[in-house]
Amino acid sequence: MRKAQRRRGKSQISGMLQRKGNPRGGSHGAFLSDSDGPRSKFIKYDAESVEDFNKDGLKFFESVFRVRRSVVSLACTADGMHMVCSGTVVDHVDEKTWILTSASLVRKPGTLFEAYEPWDVKIQVALHNKQIVEGSLEMCNLHYIIAIVTIESPGSRINLPAVELSDLPECYSLQPRPVVALGRDMYSKDFQMRCGELVRRNSELDCTELLTCTCDVSENFIGGPVMDSERRFLGITFRYQETTPFLPVEIAARCLKYYKKSKYIFLLSL
Helix, strand or coil: CHHHHHHHHHHHHHHHHCCCCCCCCCCEEEEECCCCCCHHHHEECCCCCCCCCCHHHHHHHHHHHHHHHHEEEEEEEECCEEEEEEEEEEEEECCEEEEEEEHHHCECCCCCCCECCHHHCEEEEECCCCCEEEEEEEEEECCCCEEEEEECCCCHHHHCCCCCCCCCCCCCCCCCEEEEEEEECCCCCCEEEEEEEEECCCCCCCCCCCEEECCCCCHHHCCCEEEECCCCEEEEECCECCEEEEEEHHHHHHHHHHHHHHCCCCCECC
16 A cells, blocks of 8 residues: 555656746756655646656655755845845854855945945845744855855754765766756745756856856856755856856865865955
8 A cells, every 4th residue: 555655656746747838948947845744745846947857857856855954045135235045054163054155145236346244234044944044144255256154043953954065076077967956945935946967068157167057047046056966066056148157066165164274265356
């Protein structure tokens, strides 16, 4: 009886994943609830962006579901400016939880290398349990467009597991492969994903170190993680027209490591 129920549940998921609707055809997306109940009951799909989301979608579903609690949404307000990004819990330092996100969250509008000071911004962080907590700007690197926001939340070491920022294996190939961009919506608090492919293509942004994928992301995904089907954290999402550039994980990891040692990356633009 239980085996039959599992088969029906998997069949139901697979059927839902094959709905049509994405005119671009290069990326597939879904909204997922953070419930721990049966998977066939908590998937909520965006019918306008899901197409042929079957084999790769099921593969990613199993892998990214495990990191959903580490993906948060952040909203920043300052001088009438309002910016929303996603972010990833990457460390717990003393009583603080570190969230890696995009420096776009605190960059002044119309500028490249000007950011608000920590005391000039109000940052709110939406967690997987729909709780909203206050965040503080810890570090901002305007050269690589990354930032660290910290929060203090009881039980965060258990409830907000940190995603390890590890260099990719030396044998890791950058040949085309399925990848997924992850994010969280600030208003619905839903966990979001967009599937695509890693592509060997230079980004049109002025940075040769960026990698590129075809995940069709919205502004909600900026600052969120790009991962492969083996739960490897590949980088941090940017957004640029038809393709999605992202900063490789090795660069973000080096910035954080240097900051922990020197505390000297705030507002760095050189």
